[in-house]
Amino acid sequence: MPGRVEGKVAFITGAARGQGRSHAVRLAQEGADIIAVDHCADIDTVGYPMATAEDLAETARQVEKFGGRVVAREADVRDTGSLRAAVDEGVAELGRLDIVCANAGILSNGPSHELSEQTWEQMIDINLSGVWRTCTVAIPHLIAGGRGGSIVLTSSVAGLRSYSGVSHYVAAKHGVVGLMKTLAQELAEHSIRVNTVNPTQVDTDMIQNESMYRLFCPDVENPTREDFGEASGATILLPIPWVESIDVSNAVLFLASDEARYITGVALPVDAGALVI
Amino acid sequence: MSRGRVAGRVALVTGAARGQGRAHAVRLAEEGADVIAVDVCADLENVPYPLGTAADLAETARQVERLGRRVLARQADVRDLGALRAVVDEGVAELGRLDIVCANAGVNQPAPAKDMPESVWRDVVDIDLGGVWRTCAAAIPHLIAGGRGGSLVLTSSAAGLKAYANIAHYTAAKHGVVGLTKTLAQELAPHRIRVNTVSPTQVDTPMIMNEPMYRLFCPGVAEPTREDFAPVSQAMNALPVPWVEPRDVSDAVLFLASDEARYITGVALPVDAGVLIK
Numbered sequence: 001m002p003g004r005v006e007g008k009v010a011f012i013t014g015a016a017r018g019q020g021r022s023h024a025v026r027l028a029q030e031g032a033d034i035i036a037v038d039h040c041a042d043i044d045t046v047g048y049p050m051a052t053a054e055d056l057a058e059t060a061r062q063v064e065k066f067g068g069r070v071v072a073r074e075a076d077v078r079d080t081g082s083l084r085a086a087v088d089e090g091v092a093e094l095g096r097l098d099i100v101c102a103n104a105g106i107l108s109n110g111p112s113h114e115l116s117e118q119t120w121e122q123m124i125d126i127n128l129s130g131v132w133r134t135c136t137v138a139i140p141h142l143i144a145g146g147r148g149g150s151i152v153l154t155s156s157v158a159g160l161r162s163y164s165g166v167s168h169y170v171a172a173k174h175g176v177v178g179l180m181k182t183l184a185q186e187l188a189e190h191s192i193r194v195n196t197v198n199p200t201q202v203d204t205d206m207i208q209n210e211s212m213y214r215l216f217c218p219d220v221e222n223p224t225r226e227d228f229g230e231a232s233g234a235t236i237l238l239p240i241p242w243v244e245s246i247d248v249s250n251a252v253l254f255l256a257s258d259e260a261r262y263i264t265g266v267a268l269p270v271d272a273g274a275l276v277i
Numbered sequence: 278m279s280r281g282r283v284a285g286r287v288a289l290v291t292g293a294a295r296g297q298g299r300a301h302a303v304r305l306a307e308e309g310a311d312v313i314a315v316d317v318c319a320d321l322e323n324v325p326y327p328l329g330t331a332a333d334l335a336e337t338a339r340q341v342e343r344l345g346r347r348v349l350a351r352q353a354d355v356r357d358l359g360a361l362r363a364v365v366d367e368g369v370a371e372l373g374r375l376d377i378v379c380a381n382a383g384v385n386q387p388a389p390a391k392d393m394p395e396s397v398w399r400d401v402v403d404i405d406l407g408g409v410w411r412t413c414a415a416a417i418p419h420l421i422a423g424g425r426g427g428s429l430v431l432t433s434s435a436a437g438l439k440a441y442a443n444i445a446h447y448t449a450a451k452h453g454v455v456g457l458t459k460t461l462a463q464e465l466a467p468h469r470i471r472v473n474t475v476s477p478t479q480v481d482t483p484m485i486m487n488e489p490m491y492r493l494f495c496p497g498v499a500e501p502t503r504e505d506f507a508p509v510s511q512a513m514n515a516l517p518v519p520w521v522e523p524r525d526v527s528d529a530v531l532f533l534a535s536d537e538a539r540y541i542t543g544v545a546l547p548v549d550a551g552v553l554i555k
Contacts, residue, residue, distance in 0.1 A: 247537075262478075264551040
């Protein structure tokens with residue numbers, strides 16, 4: 001039986017680990033080849049380590065295990081030139097482009113009035129402008145292909161409601177929803193669809209770190225993963241602490257596939273009911 | 278069939294005789310589900326187009342069985358809670374369990390709000406909103422008793438998220454379905470029962486492919502046809518298509534019904550060719 005995205009090529013940012021790796025592997029499992037991009041370097045306003053070149057190589061290995069071809073490149077979503085080089089090279093080698101997962105993102109926290117200008121700027125530059133740059137380098141290939149396409153932008157529940165202590169993140173993720181709707185209008189005539197996924201807390205390094213534990217458990221002296229799980233679980237309806245990367249990947253796969261051929265301009269929460277709690 | 282995306286599950290589908298309901302029944306059966314198929318199979322005084330028939334419902338049942346799945350098909354009106362309860366109870370007794378509910382039955386009858394006879398308002402709201410609640414009310418005890426969670430997919434509409442002139446009753450009912458979804462999602466989350474809507478734009482079914490709807494969409498045309506309707510309908514969508522097919526809504530239903538969406542609840546999922554962002 002052919003896979004649900006058989007023969008398609010997907011461009012994924014933040015692909016070295018976490019949700020990005022999971023998207024790459026899930027799409028490969030359903031027959032796609034992958035252009036995997038990651039910055040693979042730490043960022044100074046972020047209080048947890050970023051992925052490494054080794055992580056990106058591991059993603060590539062996992063894609064190949066499913067028989068998918070992969071072009072893995074280090075590139076920073078703040079640098080249009082490096083992104084364009086990666087996607088151009090990927091399309092040249094893999095022959096086409098159909099799916100874009102603009103997934104790369106960071107998280108830091110602090111009260112709005114205490115955020116440094118640099119913290120604000122890096123957040124917007126990576127989590128919002130990085131998504132725009134990812135789209136701008138990919139869209140010419142999608143249009144040139146003439147077969148339509150599916151762009152899935154990673155927003156967040158924080159793109160649809162506010163959370164105190166992360167105003168820069170909330171602003172960037174709201175911005176991604178606005179960008180998605182405008183792109184959906186602009187690209188509809190080419191049958192290119194644009195949607196967001198809006199996850200609640202996902203069990204990845206971006207939230208499983210001391211800085212996030214302290215934000216969620218302000219009254220615990222040395223909060224642990226278990227303390228965080230309890231506090232995180234209280235923000236969602238279903239009786240779980242958080243969702244897994246695979247849950248977001250399954251939503252991405254659905255939106256990327258022809259099963260969603262007439263779904264565009266939609267924000268799809270994968271949020272265990274966080275928005276209706 | 279063990280590799281189907283809803284293998285071994287049982288789905289209740291209302292409005293299953295034709296259109297989207299039949300497509301949902303068949304799509305879920307393709308992925309391994311057995312089906313309890315319900316339809317009123319009778320014309321209604323305030324609905325200006327023929328509804329599904331007993332022969333249509335039998336054809337849905339045949340299509341499910343041809344896929345190697347079991348089916349229990351019964352006539353029942355979503356305005357009659359007792360009848361719905363009897364069908365669901367019988368279906369669960371025969372098929373052994375209940376996991377998925379597609380509250381899909383719905384009707385429409387265009388008219389300006391100020392001129393709408395009360396009976397028209399009442400029937401559309403009673404079927405399109407009240408019928409969805411009754412379907413859920415009849416099914417939820419079985420989902421809870423099963424202890425395995427579950428997925429309810431309520432059929433709303435783009436008209437559940439934005440306004441359309443001359444279908445005030447339908448727009449109000451479909452908005453109501455979105456509200457009902459969110460409340461049910463809250464009430465049922467402790468049981469791992471998820472509740473979501475699909476919110477389609479125009480779908481190529483007899484509910485919109487009829488003369489009163491053509492007249493609503495093409496007020497300047499004397500004898501409007503499907504061909505006149507197509508460009509007007511397409512102008513409402515962002516994607517270059519006049520309408521979506523029942524199968525497109527079924528694919529969204531399948532996704533929401535499957536474990537791939539195990540942590541998606543309380544969500545309105547448009548299948549709308551971009552009508553909401555046009």
